[in-house]
Amino acid sequence: MNADELKSRILPVLLGGTRRDTGQNLAPGSDREHSVLNALSLAGQAMRFTRPSVPNEFAVEHWPHDERTILPDRFRPAILRLLDRSTDDTSRALAVALDNRKLRPHPFDLPRLDGFVRRYADRLGATAQYWVQRETPAQQARTYFEADELTTENWTESSLRSRVQFFKILRKRDPKAAQILLEKSWSGENPDSRVQLLSVLQFGLSPEDKPFLESIQKDRAPRVRTLVQRMLAVISGSPSENPALAACMERIQKSKAGLLKKRNALKLELPATVKEHEVNRWIQEQFADVTLDGLALACEMSERQLVEAAEKDNNLLFALALMASRENRFDLLDAVTDELPDAWGRMSELMSDDNLGKDAGQLSAWVSALVNPKRWLPEVPFPAWSWLHRQIEGMLPADIMRDVLASKTWKEQLDSDKKGGTEFVQVICALCPPELRGSIRSQIEPLEADRKDKGLMLLDILDELETLNEKPETAFAC
DSSP states (O other), rough: HHHOOOHTHHHHHHHHOOOOOHHHHSSTOOOOOHHHHHHHHHHHHHHSSSSSOOOOOOOOOOOOOOEEEEOOTHHHHHHHHTTOOOOOHHHHHHHHHHTTTTEEOOOGGGGTTHHHHHGGGSSOHHHHHHTTTTTTTGGGGOOOOOOGGTTTTHHHHGGGOOOOOHHHHHHHHHHHHHHHHHHHHHGGHHHHHHHHHHHHHHTTTOOGGHHHHHHHOOOHHHHHHHHHHHHHHHHTOOOOGHHHHHHHHHEEEEEEEESSEEEEEEEEETTTOOOOGGGHHHHHHHHHOOOHHHHHHHHHSSHHHHHHHHTTOHHHHHHHHHHHHHOHHHHHHHHHHHHHTTHHHHHHOOOOOOTTTTOHHHHHHHHHHHHHHHHHOOOOOOOHHHHHHHSSSSSOOHHHHHHHHHHHHHHHOTTTTTTTOOHHHHHHHHHHOOOGHHHHHHHTTTSOHHHHHHHHHHHHEEEEEHHHSSSOOOOOOO
8 A cells, every 4th residue: 555545545544533443454464453543653654755746826935145244153142132122222232243244144033033134124134125025016116236236237126325325426426327327217316315315416516416406306205405505506606696604694793893803793693582592493494494604605705714703502503504614614513613613503403314424534534523522511411423324334433432431421321320321331332433442341340230241242243244254163051
């Protein structure tokens, strides 16, 4: 009796009960109990080794090709522990580190890291991006690319962050080609991508961009329209054509100050209807479409003289800080923060993310000009630190971090009587460059376990990731 015959004759009887004398037919001469057991064993073996029939229809899940290296097994338990109830700064630091080394989570860990993967899918490779959108209808599915694989043919298929990076590189290399590429894809972009890609177009702006900008100046998105208006005003070089500048000049009072040597003094007059907590937002909106050179020309002074004339008015200094930051004028930003040390704290209250167009070198220069620990007020609140980390998505320059670790703000967080939260420790660890991690470890070691553990775990993982190919694998301590 072969396997198919055994299954067709014996299995239905066994499944329906063993009252019929099946066993006697299989093993004549033996007792009925052993015959039934023999039949059951044979049927089980037949089911075990016989392939199931192929269904008429079935769905095959095609995962994308991903050239990123999977994280070694020794990292998996440590990362799961780290991301369990960690802060956004810790998860962001880990995502950036994995992206820098072109690593991706183990596929088995994707369900347990679902929240982390969804938030940073564009930094974790094609597999992570597919995982996030695996339930997307087939007609909306797209191919996934790494940033360094993008070309002018496939760039629209990648994540927005990768596309912005690719477009920024192309704009620097060939401004006209970048403008033509954006013009071709413009009709298919959503409002957010139109704003971010158009922001990159500000770099290398020339009269050749004018026809395209004029064609989109009636765009449906208000933010696009304001960007276009600002860029057209820059191309024309005529402040009189910028209504936003005219509105600002109506609010700026110009006078003379000084007893022996008269000098220009500027003061920004706020509307009476603007409440104290609305001042920063009002300044941001009022000066959003104004450039430094346009304001200097309208005030009939140089850009450096603008800072000197506004030194007694913190609100106007803040406006200058926003413009200098936006235009990458780090020399002027440094001069402003000498007079207004809390400029970055005021920027953080706006919760804006304006640094997509800056490369790593520009971000480092921006931080060095903006953050001045030696001139801080007694305490810088945690949201400002978290905002700073979100802006640079990396680590502080070593000289800035040395000043941070020696600042009164940080020492107060280490005070055992203050009982500061773990959030502050985690964000400082996320911002700390490799050469100063030993210093920060020695400073936070005396803290209670619930305040230091996540920070120490993050430092350990970052150290291991940076030396991944330099030493044999070792297990993390539990």
